[in-house]
Amino acid sequence: MKLNNIFPFGQSSQILVCETDGFSLRGAVLNRSGKQVKVLQTAQSQLSDMDEAVKEVINQLKMDGWNGNRVILLSPAVLSTLVELPVDPQKSRPISQMQELIRWEVEPLLMQHNTRWTVDYLLVGCGYMTVEQAQTVIDMQQGKPNPTGMLDLTDNISSRSFGDLAIELGYIRQSQLNACLARLEWLKINSELTDSDSIIDCGWTDQGEVADVPGMYSWLVSCLDQTLLERWIETFHNHGMKLQAVYPLTGSSSTLINNTTDANVIIESHKGMSFITQIKDEKVVFQHQYDNLEKSALDCCLESFHALNIKPSEAVFLASWHEDTQPLIDELQQTITNNISSLSSIYNMNDVSLGMIGTFHHALKLSNESLCVEVRVGGPLPPLWQRQSTRSMVLLLVLLSLIGTTELSFLIWKHHVVSEKTVLDEQWATIDDASKRIQSQITQVNKRKDLLAQQQQDQIRLQTLLDFYSNDIPERVDLVQGILGILQDVVTDEIVIESVDESGKRATFKAALKTLGRSDKRIEIENFNLEAWALSEASAQNFIQDLKQAITPWNLEIREPQVMARPGPLSLSGFTIAVRIVKLLPQSRATIQ
Amino acid sequence: MNILNLNQREQILSALVISIFVLGSYAIFRAIPEKNIIESLQKSASLTEKKLFSTTIPDEPLENIDTLVEQLNDQEQAMALIKSHAEEVQKSLASFDSQELKVRISQLARDSNIRIKANETLKTTAQKIIKSKTQKSKQTDAVNSVILPESSGWIARMSPGTMLHRPMQRIELAGSYQSLRQFIHGLEDLPWQVTVIKFQIEKIPSAAPTGYPQSLHSILVLAL
Numbered sequence A: 001m002k003l004n005n006i007f008p009f010g011q012s013s014q015i016l017v018c019e020t021d022g023f024s025l026r027g028a029v030l031n032r033s034g035k036q037v038k039v040l041q042t043a044q045s046q047l048s049d050m051d052e053a054v055k056e057v058i059n060q061l062k063m064d065g066w067n068g069n070r071v072i073l074l075s076p077a078v079l080s081t082l083v084e085l086p087v088d089p090q091k092s093r094p095i096s097q098m099q100e101l102i103r104w105e106v107e108p109l110l111m112q113h114n115t116r117w118t119v120d121y122l123l124v125g126c127g128y129m130t131v132e133q134a135q136t137v138i139d140m141q142q143g144k145p146n147p148t149g150m151l152d153l154t155d156n157i158s159s160r161s162f163g164d165l166a167i168e169l170g171y172i173r174q175s176q177l178n179a180c181l182a183r184l185e186w187l188k189i190n191s192e193l194t195d196s197d198s199i200i201d202c203g204w205t206d207q208g209e210v211a212d213v214p215g216m217y218s219w220l221v222s223c224l225d226q227t228l229l230e231r232w233i234e235t236f237h238n239h240g241m242k243l244q245a246v247y248p249l250t251g252s253s254s255t256l257i258n259n260t261t262d263a264n265v266i267i268e269s270h271k272g273m274s275f276i277t278q279i280k281d282e283k284v285v286f287q288h289q290y291d292n293l294e295k296s297a298l299d300c301c302l303e304s305f306h307a308l309n310i311k312p313s314e315a316v317f318l319a320s321w322h323e324d325t326q327p328l329i330d331e332l333q334q335t336i337t338n339n340i341s342s343l344s345s346i347y348n349m350n351d352v353s354l355g356m357i358g359t360f361h362h363a364l365k366l367s368n369e370s371l372c373v374e375v376r377v378g379g380p381l382p383p384l385w386q387r388q389s390t391r392s393m394v395l396l397l398v399l400l401s402l403i404g405t406t407e408l409s410f411l412i413w414k415h416h417v418v419s420e421k422t423v424l425d426e427q428w429a430t431i432d433d434a435s436k437r438i439q440s441q442i443t444q445v446n447k448r449k450d451l452l453a454q455q456q457q458d459q460i461r462l463q464t465l466l467d468f469y470s471n472d473i474p475e476r477v478d479l480v481q482g483i484l485g486i487l488q489d490v491v492t493d494e495i496v497i498e499s500v501d502e503s504g505k506r507a508t509f510k511a512a513l514k515t516l517g518r519s520d521k522r523i524e525i526e527n528f529n530l531e532a533w534a535l536s537e538a539s540a541q542n543f544i545q546d547l548k549q550a551i552t553p554w555n556l557e558i559r560e561p562q563v564m565a566r567p568g569p570l571s572l573s574g575f576t577i578a579v580r581i582v583k584l585l586p587q588s589r590a591t592i593q
Numbered sequence B: 001m002n003i004l005n006l007n008q009r010e011q012i013l014s015a016l017v018i019s020i021f022v023l024g025s026y027a028i029f030r031a032i033p034e035k036n037i038i039e040s041l042q043k044s045a046s047l048t049e050k051k052l053f054s055t056t057i058p059d060e061p062l063e064n065i066d067t068l069v070e071q072l073n074d075q076e077q078a079m080a081l082i083k084s085h086a087e088e089v090q091k092s093l094a095s096f097d098s099q100e101l102k103v104r105i106s107q108l109a110r111d112s113n114i115r116i117k118a119n120e121t122l123k124t125t126a127q128k129i130i131k132s133k134t135q136k137s138k139q140t141d142a143v144n145s146v147i148l149p150e151s152s153g154w155i156a157r158m159s160p161g162t163m164l165h166r167p168m169q170r171i172e173l174a175g176s177y178q179s180l181r182q183f184i185h186g187l188e189d190l191p192w193q194v195t196v197i198k199f200q201i202e203k204i205p206s207a208a209p210t211g212y213p214q215s216l217h218s219i220l221v222l223a224l
Helices: A050-063 A095-114 A119-126 A131-141 A162-168 A174-184 A226-238 A252-256 A297-306 A326-335 A354-363 A388-490 A537-554 B008-054 B065-091 B099-111 B126-132 B177-188
Strands: A014-020 A025-033 A036-045 A070-075 A079-085 A200-209 A217-225 A242-248 A264-270 A273-280 A283-291 A315-320 A340-342 A495-501 A522-534 A556-565 A575-586 B115-121 B168-176 B195-203 B215-223
Touching (some): A025 A050, A036 A354, A079 A095, A095 A200, A200 A226, A252 A264, A264 A297, A315 A326, A388 B177, A495 A537, A522 A537, A537 A575, B168 B177, B177 B195, B177 B215
Parallel strands (some): A014 A070
Antiparallel strands (some): A273 A283, A495 B195, B195 B215
16 A cells, blocks of 8 residues: 555646547546546547647537646557666666666667558548558559559659559548648657657656566566657647646556456457557566557457467456447457456446546556556656655755754743743742731731830820829929928028029939949939038037938938038128038939930 | 756755755744743743742731730820820910910019019020930930930920920029018919929028018029
């Protein structure tokens, strides 16, 4: 099974297959539908000029709705033959070298093949004259006695053409001759009109090693004069068609054999001609063509059959170009012992021939390609790897593979990175959310704590204000009045108060002086300087003593009492008294708020 | 040159040119930008990973917000109570420019047989107080809200710029000791609070006539 059979991509499934037998042209648009081949449109032309015939056929097909442009052609001008070459198919040579080798082999064969195409052959084939009349004309050309007595030898008959003689003899008309000459131009090259030797275009396919001749290989070759091929190409091109290949008229039906592993024989029966092909192990091992317009189809088939030594067990298929095949099969079956069967009976032979079907199979590679070979327009294809299209495809595939691999790498890499990033982003989002939530809580707590502290501060200050006016100020009022009252109480007749003030030594933040060697951390917050005069030192000390006792309930203390002798009022001798009355407070309370 | 019939060398050259063109175009317009995108994603991922490793989640606060709100509410209530008390106290204070109080003080002096020799506003600028307390004042933002300690002295504590600021009046008096005491006692009976925050009492050098009390020269600083 071939890949093309599974995936028929890139191939158009519709091809116009044209076939000419040298006398007429017919065409059929064939379509592949699965493994079946269907005939879509058919057309036929009996015009002698193939250019006109092609035009007529294509116009008919286009009128029927066909709009394709691919054409393959079956022509009797194409020679199909087997040649033996010392070329191993496994070690194929360059195309140009193969072409030279094959041209060398087929040139004489093609020349021999072309000798068949004569005016008399075509005139007889067209039915314009009989075989006997043609023989008479030929005999006259060769100087033999003229049985008709219509022309004398003095007329220089040998130098006159067959057509002219036939016209003069009254066998044919000039128009019939002209028609046959026009047909002849499409079957062989007139060497008199060409300046140089015609080049032969070939197609070939290997048929394996020749039995009993090591190193020699059989090749199935189709060949055609290049001038003829170019003429056909131009003709189809002028009508918007693209000729792809030209197949031999004979031998193409072999591709319709389903089982080619067994030995098979195919006999093709054409008008005045038969062609036999023997196939073994999927290879063509023998081909033979027999031409004789005088003989019947049965006789031609028998001639071909007997040209080959066929075992009774070999299957024989008949591919008939005649309208009714079954009578021919029956007659053949009565004559030979081999089992004879029709190659195909599903097609109407009036519209399409088995050769056309076979070439369609071959063109679409639906069958064994080695059973038939075409003359490809543009020359044979090189081996697969050497074709530019193949190399272009390989290059394209390599580039696509590189790009695909890179894209795949990118895809995998990106997927890995994105999935990793997604996981990390999710983790980060979780942590970030938690951090923000906690931070928000902290902020709110701090804000409330600050607010609370601020309120506490305000409360303390307000409380201080309240304490100041509720406690400190009344205490001060009481203290002032108390001091004045105490002084009034403790002063005796021997004491004169000189002054009381709160200036002088001021209260500071400094701790009070050390008393009795102990560190006093209290702060003086009230300080009253008292100066007095006493008549005696004893009264002075008594005054200090009384004062000290009187201020004790007020939490006042006397500091730095001094008694010094000094004249007093009226120049009386006495003693001055200087004391400081202080109010102390623990240092911890002496702070700025 | 027939493009369908290139020789081996031309085919190799064409393949090379096409390959360079296709692969170059692919690299420039697709591969390199895609690579840059992926690398930026990778870089972003590694940065996130570094952040993940370096970030520490702060500890949740121990305090409960509801508790704090409750404390705030309690404190606000306490504040409201204190404020109402403070407002009551402040009602007993005369306004800063109360002339009526000064008239009452003069009346009281007359009633107490005290002669006022001088009656002037004691000018104590806040600047002096602030300067003297600069270092300690740094702890507070608003200067006018300073509460000085008791050891600062009454004048300083009630100076402008302090929270306890009140207008102060310096009065020089002449009179006997009893009159002075009567005057000071009488201050307590005034409709607004007047406090002697500093006083200086001196005996005048000349002796009083017999049977008359000794006259004293007094300087009082009153906080109105």
